[in-house]
Amino acid sequence: MSQGKNSSQAILMVTIVVAIVLTILIWQLASIGKGSTAATAGGDDADTRIQPVAKVELVKAAAKSDGKPRDGAAVYNAVCMACHATGAAGAPKAGDKAAWAPRIALGMSALIESAGKGKGAMPPKGGAADLSDTELKAAVEHLVGLSK
Ligand code: HEC
Known part of the structure; x- marks a missing residue:
């Protein structure tokens, strides 16, 4: 009986870890996306210079x-x-x-x-x-x- 309880706890742990890793990955991908839009919008340099x-x-x-x-x-x-x-x-x-x-x-x-x-x-x-x-x-x- 206690064996079954332990394995469902293990599955829960794995699920939580996977969820955390996925969240971090998605968050990083999102910030990389933002960074590249800022880089392409770098054309306002001229405005600063003039x-x-x-x-x-x-x-x-x-x-x-x-x-x-x-x-x-x-x-x-x-x-x-x-x-x-x-x-x-x-x-x-x-x-x-x-x-x-x-x-x-x-x-x-x-x-x-x-x-x-x-x-x-x-x-x-x-x-x-x-x-x-x-x-x-x-x-x-x-x-x-x-x-x-
Ligand atoms: C954006 C540019 C600019 C800045 C910044 C500036 N001034 Fe001037 N200042 C001028 C110009 C242009 C004149 C000439 C105005 C005229 O006679 O038509 C002038 C004129 C003056 C005069 C003579 C006024 C008169 O009655 O003949 C004084 C005194 C003066 N400024 C003081 C200052 C002080 C003090 C500062 C800083 C707090 C300052 N200015 C910042 C552009 C500037």
Whole structure:
């Protein structure tokens, strides 16, 4: 009697093991399938390559810091440099005294205001909507300091 009970337990065990193995196999096949579709859809590379530099940089800059206000240099490096280091989008280049002199003549508060609201091709806060007023002011001061 106990012999028959043992063999039906053995059959149950085998069935469970086979079921587990099959599940793993099917799961792996399914993920291989997904991988190959992603590889064939790899054609959006071109879209990434033709994005303007500024857009790529802005996405990176959107990463929030640990909540502490960043200093002017840090904000400048993360957000403003994308345009103001290279003159991208027609931005006045950092350190270009001739380009900055007439802007500096407007006064710091006017510059901070236009940097906050955006001006011409410059989006509000250079596109980093998460900048606090303190961070924006520090960044403008840093940028102006480089260009005096
Ligand atoms: C997407 C490119 C871009 C980014 C990023 C950017 N700027 Fe600008 N910025 C410009 C352009 C273009 C102008 C010139 C606007 C005009 O005069 O038409 C400008 C002008 C300015 C001016 C002069 C405003 C005035 O009234 O003449 C200040 C100040 C300034 N930016 C500060 C900053 C600061 C600070 C940051 C970072 C928080 C920043 N910008 C990020 C493109 C950018």
